[in-house]
Amino acid sequence: MKFEKMHAAGNDYIYVNLFEEQVENPEELSRRLSDRHFGVGSDGLVLIGPSTEGDFSMQMYNADGSEGLMCGNAARCVGKFLYERGWTTRKEIALHTKSGIKQLQLSVNRQTDIVESIRVNMGSAILSADSAGSTGIFQSALNKMIDYPVQFDEQKYRITFVSMGNPHAVIFMNDIDELEIEKIGPKIEHLDLFPERTNVEFIEVIDSTHLKMRVWERGSGETMACGSGACAAVVAGVITGRSKSKALVKLKGGILEVSWNKTANQVYLTGDAHFVFKGEVN
Numbered sequence: 713m714k715f716e717k718m719h720a721a722g723n724d725y726i727y728v729n730l731f732e733e734q735v736e737n738p739e740e741l742s743r744r745l746s747d748r749h750f751g752v753g754s755d756g757l758v759l760i761g762p763s764t765e766g767d768f769s770m771q772m773y774n775a776d777g778s779e780g781l782m783c784g785n786a787a788r789c790v791g792k793f794l795y796e797r798g799w800t801t802r803k804e805i806a807l808h809t810k811s812g813i814k815q816l817q818l819s820v821n822r823q824t825d826i827v828e829s830i831r832v833n834m835g836s837a838i839l840s841a842d843s844a845g846s847t848g849i850f851q852s853a854l855n856k857m858i859d860y861p862v863q864f865d866e867q868k869y870r871i872t873f874v875s876m877g878n879p880h881a882v883i884f885m886n887d888i889d890e891l892e893i894e895k896i897g898p899k900i901e902h903l904d905l906f907p908e909r910t911n912v913e914f915i916e917v918i919d920s921t922h923l924k925m926r927v928w929e930r931g932s933g934e935t936m937a938c939g940s941g942a943c944a945a946v947v948a949g950v951i952t953g954r955s956k957s958k959a960l961v962k963l964k965g966g967i968l969e970v971s972w973n974k975t976a977n978q979v980y981l982t983g984d985a986h987f988v989f990k991g992e993v994n
């Protein structure tokens with residue numbers, strides 16, 4: 713089976729083209745290939761294929777084999793793959809994902825015909841915590857989880873919940889470089905508040921248009937970047953008065969630009985994408 717490895721802001725996935733390849737067990741394949749010691753090494757597996765609802769489809773699987781709903785970084789890589797590998801000449805692509813159709817807009821260098829950046833319309837930010845399957849006081853769709861306190865080991869964290877088609881628990885704090893994310897990340901991911909688990913973003917506010925972020929992704933652990941998480945961070949920053957509606961988010965793997973049109977409730981993610989290498993695997 714042929715594959716390509718790509719990354720966007722260091723968020724790396726293994727990409728398989730279903731127009732040319734067949735994948736019978738993507739969950740097991742993702743677990744096997746994502747292993748950074750015994751496999752190819754990645755944050756997961758992405759399958760690119762046909763769609764009856766959009767121009768193309770994207771299926772993504774986390775490193776533990778669980779299927780993800782959406783990944784903004786992966787979506788940008790798919791856009792670059794489709795254009796530069798000759799599967800489309802369009803610079804606007806309707807990409808069908810498990811969380812709906814996402815519109816990609818490609819910025820292409822006229823001289824080199826290389827995709828330099830991709831803007832993804834990530835859709836609406838959903839602020840009702842019941843979209844994560846939350847129970848109890850958050851069961852009502854009118855209820856929002858904003859700076860909601862949780863405590864572990866005498867340390868209190870305040871969660872603001874945002875869904876970008878996938879769940880995000882956003883936590884604003886200082887000195888995120890010193891955070892022992894491998895300890896606190898899994899605890900919040902598996903909180904009873906989130907029966908289907910959640911992604912967790914730890915955000916340090918530099919100023920109202922610059923945020924710094926570390927992310928613990930459900931099913932993958934800490935990753936270099938998370939596009940939908942960056943979107944959730946800016947939305948959470950706006951509704952808590954910490955951020956402007958357009959901001960740059962600095963992650964371990966790079967910088968992403970996020971813009972939230974609050975009136976239309978549409979969130980846009982912009983950044984580049986890169987090929988790493990091609991390969992074959994049995």
